[in-house]
Amino acid sequence: MTTSLSGDRRHHDALAPASVRDIGRCIRSLPSFPGAGWWLLTAAVFVLNLGSMTGSSTLLGRSVDLISGLAVPGFGSGRDGFTSLLVAVGILMFLELITRPAAAYLIFSATRRLTVDLRRRCLAATLEAPIPDVLELGTGNVMTRLTKDIDTAYRAVQSIGTRFIVTTLMFPFTFVALTLISPWYLLLLILLPAIFAVPVKRTLNGLPAATNALSTAQARRNNMLLDTIRGMPTIRAFGVRAWATERLERNSWDAVQREADRIPLFLRLIGTGYLAYGLLLASAIAMSTHLVTQDMLTTGEASAAVVLVVRLEMHVFNVLVFTGEIQNALTALGRAVSLALLSDNAVDAPVPGDCTGCPEVRIENVGFRYPGGAPIIDDLSLTLEPGTMTALVGASGAGKSTLAGLIAGLQRPATGTISIDGTDTSTVPDTWTARQVALISQEVHLFSGTLREDLRMATPDADDATLTAALSRVGLAPDSAGWQRWLPDGLDTRIGAGNDDLAPEIEQQISLARIVLIDPPVLIMDEATSEAGSDNARSLEQAALAVARGRTSLVVAHRLDQAVVADRIILMDRGAVVEDGSHQELLAADGRYANLHARWSGPRDGN
Structure with a gap:
């Protein structure tokens, strides 16, 4: 377990977020964690959704061959072939439309139950944890983890969960479809990730620390706010309202600054995404043109490849933006899970009987x-x-x-x-x-x-x-x-x-x-x-x-x-x-x- 209390509360959070491994272990141990049937059904829905998306894109590209008078396997040629192809595209698009909300329902319903169980686990762990650990965290910090952090993770799943899964799976499905059109497209799929892996990884590595710094600053601000409200009679009696306001303002601005520190990381991700997608599209068009001129592909096959790459545009930017949001959600979830695991720090030893009489x-x-x-x-x-x-x-x-x-x-x-x-x-x-x-x-x-x-x-x-x-x-x-x-x-x-x-x-x-x-x-x-x-x-x-x-x-x-x-x-x-x-x-x-x-x-x- 990676949850640990740090030494200096002035600069660090008293309880570091749990690791991805600990998050997974904790979530799997919750009573409402889905069973094998849910996983199989959800996987089938997503496969059907992604298969429909890539299939409709490929068929739309192959329609160029039918217009050119060529035959498309499975559909023939001419007007009948074109009509059959359009019907197939319509069926696939319909499947894409109905499977997306079905997947969202499966994800949201399971997540809702898990958040209830996680909140219950966090509260139970707080009540069972060593008192010094809870006091070191502070009331505001505990409340932030019990409420805001769990809500942040849930909102991330609610807003981008299904789209993130679709985006993530869209790349392997597209790459398989491109490879089936021509193995030469594998060169693009190998070279581009190799070029952009290092800058993207460097940017992503900075996000966890920036996100946790923000959550820590917000927790400190919440602690200060609670302290100010509780001490209101004393603040009024001593006439130190200006001091209390300045103290709260200073902590609030610190939270604002931590938020500002994260912005350059997201801007760098978006800039990298523009460059990566621009190179991918230009390279796909150039390679498709070359393969057509060398009679290695038909015009329709080349068009299908370009359509598949064009449909990736939204997903390229989604994966970059979503990665930041997912990292934020993971950090928030890690903070909540570390609270849920806090009672693991309790002494596990034989408990003696209660004292009888007056003890020394x-x-x-x-x-x-x-x-x-x-x-x-x-x-x-x-x-x-x-x-x-x-x-x-x-x-x-x-x-x-x-x-x-x-x-x-x-x-x-x-x-x-x-x-x-x-x-x-x-x-x-x-x-x-x-x-x-x-x-x-x-x-x-x-x-x-x-x-x-x-x-x-x-x-x-x-x-x-x-x-x-x-x-x-x-x-x-x-x-x-x-x-x-x-x-x-x-x-x-x-x-x-x-x-x-x-x-x-x-x-x-x-x-x-x-x-x-x-x-x-x-x-x-x-x-x-x-x-x-x-x-x-x-x-x-x-x-x-x-x-x-x-x-x-x-x-x-x-x-x-x-x-x-x-x-x-x-x-x-x-x-x-x-x-x-x-x-x-x-x-x-x-x-x-x-x-x-x-x-x-x-x-x-x-x-």
Whole structure:
């Protein structure tokens, strides 16, 4: 398999398009891939179509012999022969007309089913793939592959698929017909491809890179657009609309430039096509004239050869233009297939049983950096004791969220190991890690539907009493103000996209209720209560603490009052542990944490 994640997302796509071989392997494995009967029927239709085209062209040329008074084998001579020949030409043209839409129907119907299966395979692979791989791709990139790239391939088949097959087969059928007229035409069919093979191949070799660069630029633009829309409240609050617009404009122009880079390649193909066809036609006329003057061909046979070459004109340009479009479609299809194969990167190893009780989380010599950047974490080692709550504090950029993401399996450490209950997480599928470790961040996603349906995502067989108990544990009891204000229909309240927005603290309480239902042995809260207003912060923090009890918990603290209740506090700076101990121990040490706590608590004491 050729799908691989690259290192530098600034200049390259994070996931290279699949090879033609992998594309074929993936398409053949789809449930709707046509069987032998479809292939035989389609081949028969195309052979009938191409045979009719070349046959009618040959007969039209041979009509010159009948006009000249000569006989044509199978038709005789004179008026009767000419009439019979015209009838045969009409029958062949009729067959050509009816077989073309029949072939198109066979191709389109099969392609439509394949695109549905491929989209389903891509979505399943995204859900099953290692989380770091999906995050590295980015939401916009995944969406581009799931939608635009598959649609690009389908539209190419829909618009030029049948014509491309006809064009491709037209050349061998024409060459056979010319050879049957006279073997001398083989010289043209050998010399011309030899002359133009190198420039055409050189141009075609540049198309895949140019096409993938365009798709990558478009995916980057989509990522930026999604990021801008999601960050709209922050953009407005900080008054940085000009910056957001300039950033999006820069990425949009990059996509436009990548499109412009492809244009010279297509112009070169068209120019080569004009030259190649001009030489072919001139050479065919010259050779036909020579063969007639040497009495090696009749005038009708020479005319048939020229008609066959003339009918190639459209196909010569089709094959050049279509080649570019097919290459574009293949690149787009390769991008989609590489997504469909992404789950192949998942660890294939025996899956241990789930942790029982509160496990130990051990981080040993872990290092991490983003591509092209300085180390975020360097040789970090620490252990989260079973059943304890550890708080991470420190300035923005200290590496707190990065460490939380590494433990949760959202990123892979560059060096070192992370083990849960003695199991190295790099040796097991991330689905196992996800069952052991639950991560709650300040970004909460509620699925569109009823509250009951959302909560049952965590425990499908839970009854209403269990769901209500989970909500009550996090402060959303049926008699609470939050329930009365935001959940008027109780578990039947519709939430998520397309419904009324809930308050941030209500959304977080729902996410905490999911944790109660899942009951993971390890819980990580990455500033999970930071979005709550001051009036609701205390109740939400108490709910979070209630959920954290009885688990091995890690809290990325946004405020120090989230840290003081922890069993252990770790102060991080530049990816390293600066201070480590309980709240009282760190205050007694009178170090950086003590100074930080003094500044935080001072205004509360009126000092």
